[in-house]
Amino acid sequence: MPSANTIRLQNIFKYYGDHTVLNNINIEFKQGQIYCILGENGAGKSTLAKVIAGIVSIDSGNITIKNKQIHKLSSSLAAKLGIKIACQENFLFENLTVTENILINNEFTFSNSCILNNKRNNKKAREILDSLHININEKKLIRDLSLPECKLIEIARSFYDNPDILILDEPTAPLGITETENIITSIFEAKNRGSCVIYITHMIQEVSQIADQIIIMNSGSIVINKKYSKLDSKDYFLRSMAGEDYLNRYPKTKAQKGRPLLQVKNISSKNGAVKNASFTLQSGEILGLAGLQGAGKSTIAKMLFGLEEAIAGKTLIDGEDINICQPRHGIENGIAYVGDDTLKGIFPSLNLIENIMMMSYNRFLKKGFLDSEAISIEARESMHYFHMNVQDPTIKISKQSIGTIQKSNICRWALLDSKIYLMDDPTKSLDIPSKVEIYNLMNRIAHSDSGILLISSDISELVGMCDRILVMFKGEIIKEFKSGESCSKDILNCSFGNIHNP
Amino acid sequence: MFAAQRIEIIKDFLIKNKTADISTLTSILNVSDVTVRKDLDKLEKDKFLLKIHGGAVLCETETTETISRINISNHTAKSKIAELALTLIEEDDSIFIGPGSTCFLLSQNIKRLKGISVVTNNVAVSNEVMGSIKRTYLLGGELKDINGIPYTSDAASLESLSKIFVNKAFISIDGIDLKAGITCNTLNKANLINFISNISKTLIVLADNEKFDHIGMYQAASLESISCVVTNRCDLDEYKRTFFEKNIKLLTTFDI
Incomplete structure (x- = not known):
């Protein structure tokens, strides 16, 4: 019989570089209870879950499981102690069957046999799938399953063998109503068997159905840890999740709004992530795009730049109907794309100058050769103009700071006189000084007769820097907020699908 | 090189040489003469120059004359700060x-906006804006000057301030420091800033590069009373971090 204090976390800290992802976490999880953890994107919920499951190590603090203090928790040790997790990302092997995926970390580790795909194991897989009311053939390959079906298998894997501690990170996000109901029923069954269930979600509706205890995280800290009561208002939870609006820190200036640079009319993506989206971007404007992960924000930017296929709708640039099927069309029409992976946009073995000038080389062709002196001069002038003060611009760019790298990702477009900037989470991995520099850079761009579409999971950043904010939910743009009319809490609420204020 | 940089170079050239011809400009800028002509068109629209056959000549406007008379130090930086502050x-x-002087440069552009009321103790500012804006209120007191720009200074003039409402206050300072806050070299200025920080909704500090990490004689206000700092200096990582954490805007200049 496991001890009543199943897991205790004391003074847990976790840092990723400059960023404190878990800030002095102190919490206990007991058997036979369902704990719901809520919070914005980036609050630290998934990191906390991964710490408990041994997938992520901590920088300081104590973890005690079943009364034993654990000095170094690995994922295999966590599994041995009865902790199972279904992460947000699906960790499934595409080329293996459902049975093999369910059993691989459960049976294989502890058995001598290398063959998983036998009658006995298939039967075991079938049993767990049936108990969860999952109607998928256990012999099917993962690559033949749809995304919701993969999620169900991921969940089945974590339920296998009735773990003492079951962690589910946003399990119902891709699922339909019936499937969600089934999962919720199974969670109650797990609780009744004595398991401790840790359930991470965005959905306040689900919390009211299942929570014994509600935990709200914000910026790496636990701000609320209490017994769930039906009397608690939704507004109270939203405010705790959104935190205070420190809006004055964002260096927003108002630029003169001019002509409509970009008009998007009823576009839909081939992969179904975006449905019937319409909006206009004016020169001088910073237009924000908010929404949960998977709402379709990144896909819109990719469609406008030609990285994702559009199957319907029109895109007008400066009033002209333009067909963008590949990035070259985007570039020719003055569109700049700064993707959400800072390091993906660079040539890591080349230096800063080469990276910034890479797209402008055609201007420096002299009788078939590149005028390297002119290139160097313009590069240095641009670096000065964009306040990129680096000690040595001739070393490999991968050795520069991430702030400098991100600035170069933006500058190379400015050298092309781009007018429409699509920025996907541009300040995500940056330290504070670099963030402030990027915000000022955005001002500069807005003031030079250009427009920015700012996609971000940081709602404060959107409220602080944007003139207008569009909120997306399940592929559609459901509401527009004007600067001054919105606060983080309302936008957060809207990103859950609620058009009206609570 | 792009438009804003070319414009700066043309402007500097004309201020120095008073006239410029297209062929000289095309070789300096390394662009076609079509591009140079477009740049000159823009500057003519801004009333900076007058196009003549084969080139352009600097417009000797009152503004340019006033600047050379007052002889402002660190002029380029201060005018960029003033331009950026205008957007607030x-x-x-x-x-x-x-x-x-930075505040004076700010006042030169205020006429572009509608419905503005200005309260000031800076005589050059009141001269500049009077008649072109909705209302000008000059505080009285003994006349003193900083670098040729006269202002009134009197404890009594602060009294009259308490009856007036302003929603934004723009000030320049002698020093800004992470520990000491904003400081001034004269007691009068320090008292004025202290008073203003209490009656204005937002306090905006215009600080050129020379003012940072500098501590003047008298403390005028703590960092916490500032809403926004506008500066041309871009390398101050500790200031960026501290201001962000204390919820203070930090705007760095660029060529508008």
């Missing part, structure tokens, strides 16, 4: 403008 002012605002 909205129509119908009631603003306070303090003494000093």
Whole structure:
């Protein structure tokens, strides 16, 4: 019989570089209870879950499981102690069957046999799938399953063998109503068997159905840890999740709004992530795009730049109907794309100058050769103009700071006189000084007769820097907020699908 | 090189040489003469120059003359700061403008906006804006000057301030420091800033590069009383971090 204090976390800290992802976490999880953890994107919920499951190590603090203090928790040790997790990302092997995926970390580790795909194991897989009311053939390959079906298998894997501690990170996000109901029923069954269930979600509706205890995280800290009561208002939870609006820190200036640079009319993506989206971007404007992960924000930017296929709708640039099927069309029409992976946009073995000038080389062709002196001069002038003060611009760019790298990702477009900037989470991995520099850079761009579409999971950043904010939910743009009319809490609420204020 | 940089170079050239011809400009800028002509068109529209056959000639406007008379130090930086600070002012605002040359440069552009009321103790500012804006209020007191820009200074003049409402106050300072806050070299200025920080909704500090990590004689206000700092200096990582954490805007200049 496991001890009543199943897991205790004391003074847990976790840092990723400059960023404190878990800030002095102190919490206990007991058997036979369902704990719901809520919070914005980036609050630290998934990191906390991964710490408990041994997938992520901590920088300081104590973890005690079943009364034993654990000095170094690995994922295999966590599994041995009865902790199972279904992460947000699906960790499934595409080329293996459902049975093999369910059993691989459960049976294989502890058995001598290398063959998983036998009658006995298939039967075991079938049993767990049936108990969860999952109607998928256990012999099917993962690559033949749809995304919701993969999620169900991921969940089945974590339920296998009735773990003492079951962690589910946003399990119902891709699922339909019936499937969600089934999962919720199974969670109650797990609780009744004595398991401790840790359930991470965005959905306040689900919390009211299942929570014994509600935990709200914000910026790496636990701000609320209490017994769930039906009397608690939704507004109270939203405010705790959104935190205070420190809006004055964002260096927003108002630029003169001019002509409509970009008009998007009823576009839909081939992969179904975006449905019937319409909006206009004016020169001088910073237009924000908010929404949960998977709402379709990144896909819109990719469609406008030609990285994702559009199957319907029109895109007008400066009033002209333009067909963008590949990035070259985007570039020719003055569109700049700064993707959400800072390091993906660079040539890591080349230096800063080469990276910034890479797209402008055609201007420096002299009788078939590149005028390297002119290139160097313009590069240095641009670096000065964009306040990129680096000690040595001739070393490999991968050795520069991430702030400098991100600035170069933006500058190379400015050298092309781009007018429409699509920025996907541009300040995500940056330290504070670099963030402030990027915000000022955005001002500069807005003031030079250009427009920015700012996609971000940081709602404060959107409220602080944007003139207008569009909120997306399940592929559609459901509401527009004007600067001054919105606060983080309302936008957060809207990103859950609620058009009206609570 | 792109448009804004070319414009700066043409402007500098003309201020120095008074006239310029297209062929000289094309070889300096390394662009076609079509591009140079487009740049000259823009500058002519801005009333900076007059196009003549084969080139352009600097417009000797009152503004340029006034600047050379007053001889402002660190002029380029201060005018960029003033341009950027202008974007923080909205129509119908009631603003306070303090003494000093950066504030004077700010006042030169205020006429572009509608419905602005200005309260000031900076005589050059009141001269500049009077008649072109909705209302000008000059505080009285003994006349002193900083670098040729006269301002009034008197404890009694602060009394009259308490009856006036402003929603934004623009001041320049002698020093800004992470520990010491904003400081001034004269007690009068320090008292003025202290008073203003208490009556204005937002306090905006215009600080060129020379003012940072500098501590003047008298403390004028703590960092916490500042809403926004506008500067041309971009390398101050500790200031960026501290201001962000204390919820203070830090705007760095660029060529508008």
